Amino acid sequence: MSDTSNPTSPAGPFSQAERDAVYRAIETRRDVRSQFLPDPIDPDTLNRLLRAAHHAPSVGLMQPWNFLLVRDPAIKSQVAAAFTRANTEAAALFPENRRALYSSLKLAGIEQAPLNLLITCDRTRGGKVGLGRTHAPDMDLYSTVCAVQNLWLAARAEGIGVGWVSILRDTDLRTIFALPDHIVPVAYLCLGYVVELYDEPELQAKGWAKRLPLEELVFVDRWGATGDVNA
Template structure:
């Protein structure tokens, strides 16, 4: 373990994974994920930071077509209900929602449910005495570790969040104290899109960072001109752009 900064090549890999990570829905290939690779991804997730070192996560690896079909049915029900909630939006927004593909449950070779055991570490956990949700936040960091490691390995991940969570928990046989935090679709892909799919299809655009940074208090403008200029000028590093074909 070194206290020195990463080398240039290491920084390239890190920032490339961050900028090129995508939520994959439509690009999954059926190719199986090699077991050693899957183990590396789970290992990376398990090395996420957690409050009180409680490590609240468990990993349910799902490759049974019957279970995947049951989960897909749960998604279909919830997605139809969600579509109705956009009915009051502009007609183009409602129509766009119905055209969007929001999961790859059956197409991806592996589904993974990352859970949060809210009882792990006992009734009193260091660092969780004031903010009880810190266990959930910790489990989210495991998701991010997995996601970035997967991108570095050329594996796509899609987070499916349109479910009745209680029905999902029953489908996976979870005890009452275990929360199904993230249901992920995992697999090789035909491509990683050059920009987030929802942005490309016009659902939402990335917000300007300069509008999201405050100084000392909420909505107090940043007056440091050097910081403002840096926020405006920062760009995705050149090494994160697709390589030109020779």
């Protein structure tokens, strides 16, 4: 007799069309920096994106994330200024033969995107002892990154571009948004509708880096041991 107190659903595969859609979202997802349209994201779509993020896997079901929506141009301007300072510092860290290319890349759409989104991790959520965190305390941070990915893939399906602005100091974000000490800024994202996307990652298209061959990254049973993945 089935246990009706714990309802379940079939665990079989999706239809072929559904599987194709999932893999298409994964493979055509892009980090968008300069193609944003000014049109605001409609509320229903935004709620779908936030629900997708909130349905991310989280260790111990801790759900450590919060979603801070940023629409105020004055606040965006502060973040953009913080980015400019950090980006100037970053450019000087690269070898001289890479600096010109680095400086030519547009790495943020903070003021162009109609919506910015700061996704944070509450490191106190779930208490001092959390299921799954007793020996891996950073699982709350990893879980929050899963929420970022969920939102990004849902945005791709909705025709919305997302750009992750990582060239920012935590201290600047903490000051601008008055974050409490136990809140960690994980991802500062730019969101907006886009007309077109690069056929390949933009940094690959512009010669900064290339996607590594998968076969060079897969080991079997122990580090560095190659073998038949399909065995």
